[in-house]
Amino acid sequence: MNIGRPLEFDPDQALHDAMHVFWCKGYEATSLQDLLKAMDLSKSSFYQTFGSKQQLFERCIGRYRESMATAMRERLDRAASGRQFIAEMFYAVADEPNGPVKPRGCLVMNTANEFAQRDPLVAEWVAQCVDRFKNIFQAAVQRAQQEGDIAADKDAAVLAHYLVSSMSGLKTMVKAGAGANTVKDIVRVILCALD
Amino acid sequence: MNIGRPLEFDPDQALHDAMHVFWCKGYEATSLQDLLKAMDLSKSSFYQTFGSKQQLFERCIGRYRESMATAMRERLDRAASGRQFIAEMFYAVADEPNGPVKPRGCLVMNTANEFAQRDPLVAEWVAQCVDRFKNIFQAAVQRAQQEGDIAADKDAAVLAHYLVSSMSGLKTMVKAGAGANTVKDIVRVILCALD
Numbered sequence: 579m580n581i582g583r584p585l586e587f588d589p590d591q592a593l594h595d596a597m598h599v600f601w602c603k604g605y606e607a608t609s610l611q612d613l614l615k616a617m618d619l620s621k622s623s624f625y626q627t628f629g630s631k632q633q634l635f636e637r638c639i640g641r642y643r644e645s646m647a648t649a650m651r652e653r654l655d656r657a658a659s660g661r662q663f664i665a666e667m668f669y670a671v672a673d674e675p676n677g678p679v680k681p682r683g684c685l686v687m688n689t690a691n692e693f694a695q696r697d698p699l700v701a702e703w704v705a706q707c708v709d710r711f712k713n714i715f716q717a718a719v720q721r722a723q724q725e726g727d728i729a730a731d732k733d734a735a736v737l738a739h740y741l742v743s744s745m746s747g748l749k750t751m752v753k754a755g756a757g758a759n760t761v762k763d764i765v766r767v768i769l770c771a772l773d
Numbered sequence: 774m775n776i777g778r779p780l781e782f783d784p785d786q787a788l789h790d791a792m793h794v795f796w797c798k799g800y801e802a803t804s805l806q807d808l809l810k811a812m813d814l815s816k817s818s819f820y821q822t823f824g825s826k827q828q829l830f831e832r833c834i835g836r837y838r839e840s841m842a843t844a845m846r847e848r849l850d851r852a853a854s855g856r857q858f859i860a861e862m863f864y865a866v867a868d869e870p871n872g873p874v875k876p877r878g879c880l881v882m883n884t885a886n887e888f889a890q891r892d893p894l895v896a897e898w899v900a901q902c903v904d905r906f907k908n909i910f911q912a913a914v915q916r917a918q919q920e921g922d923i924a925a926d927k928d929a930a931v932l933a934h935y936l937v938s939s940m941s942g943l944k945t946m947v948k949a950g951a952g953a954n955t956v957k958d959i960v961r962v963i964l965c966a967l968d
Binding site: 603604606607680681682683686687688690691692693694695696701704705708733736737739740742743744745746747748750751753754755756760763764766767768770771 | 798799801802875876877878881882883885886887888889890891896899900903928931932934935937938939940941942943945946948949950951955958959961962963965966
C-alpha cells in the first residue's frame with residue numbers, strides 16, 4: 579500500500595477499465611500490456627495496487643457481479659410487473675447484434691466457459707455470481723406469481739435457474755452470429771415456459 | 774508436404790488429440806507446447822503438416838462439427854421418436870456434473886464465447902457449425918410433428934434455434950457448477966416449450 583503518498587490514479591476507474599478488457603478479450607487473451615494500457619498504469623503501480631492479474635480479475639468479477647445485480651434489482655423495482663421485467667431482460671439481448679459494441683456476452687458466463695472448471699477458486703466466484711443473478715430472477719418470478727402472471731404452483735427457484743441458463747445460451751447465440759430476429763424468435767419460446 | 778517420404782505419425786490421430794486439447798483448454802490457453810505434447814510431434818512435423826495453430830484449430834473445429842453431427846444423426850435415426858431424441862440429448866447433460874471428465878461444454882459454443890466475435894473467419898466457422906446442429910434439431914422437431922408429439926403449427930426452425938440456444942446455456946450452467954438435479958429441473962422446463 580502507498581502509505582503516506584496519495585495514489586496518483588483512481589483505483590476504482592482503473593478497476594472499471596480492467597473489467598472491460600477482461601469482458602471483451604477473456605482472461606487468457608488479456609496480457610499485462612493490455613491491462614497497463616487500459617488502466618494507464620505503470621507496472622509497479624499495477625503490482626503495488628492489484629497484486630497480480632488473477633487478484634485483479636477476482637476484483638473485476640466482484641465488481642461486475644455487484645454492478646449487474648444492482649442494475650437488475652433497480653430495473654425489477656421500476657418494472658410494471660415481474661413478468662414485464664423478465665421479458666424486458668430477454669428482449670434487450672435482441673439489441674446486441676446491431677448494437678454499437680461487439681457482443682461480449684456475460685463476464686460471469688464467459689469466465690465459466692473459459693476456465694471455471696480448471697480453477698476451483700474461479701469456480702467458486704462464478705457459482706456465487708450465478709446464485710446472485712438467479713436470486714433476482716427468482717424474486718421476479720415470485721412477484722409475477724403474486725401478480726397472477728405466472729401460475730402459483732410453479733417452482734420459482736427452478737424457473738429462475740431456467741432463466742439464467744436461457745439467458746446464458748441466448749447471449750452465446752448472439753456471439754455465434756444470431757441476428758436480432760432469430761434472438762426475438764428464441765425469446766418468445768423461452769418465455770412460453772412461464773405460461 | 775512430405776512428398777516421397779511416408780509420414781511417421783497418424784495425422785488423423787494427431788488431429789483428434791489436438792481437438793481434445795482445444796476443447797479442454799480453449800484456444801488462447803493452449804500453447805504450442807501443449808499441442809506438441811498431446812500430438813507427440815516435433816515442431817517441424819507440426820508446422821509441415823498443420824501450418825499454424827490457427828489452421829490446426831480450423832481443422833479441429835471441422836472435425837468436431839462432423840463427428841458431432843454424425844453422432845447426433847445416428848442417435849436421431851435410432852431414437853424411438855423425435856421427441857424422445859430431443860429429451861435424451863438434454864437429459865444426457867445431467868450426467869456431466871458427476872462424469873469421469875470435467876465438463877468441457879461444446880467446442881463450438883466455447884469458441885463462440887472465446888473469440889468468434891474478434892475474428893471474422895472463426896465467426897464464420899462457428900456460424901456453420903451452429904447451423905449444422907440446428908438442422909439436426911429441426912429434423913427431430915419435424916419428425917416429432919409428424920409423430921404427433923409437437924403441434925404441427927409450431928415453427929420447426931424457431932424451435933430448433935431455441936433448442937441449440939438452450940443446450941448451450943445448459944452446458945454453461947454445468948461449467949458454472951450446476952449439479953445433476955438442477956440440470957434435470959432446467960431440462961424439464963426447457964422441454965415444456967415443445968408442448
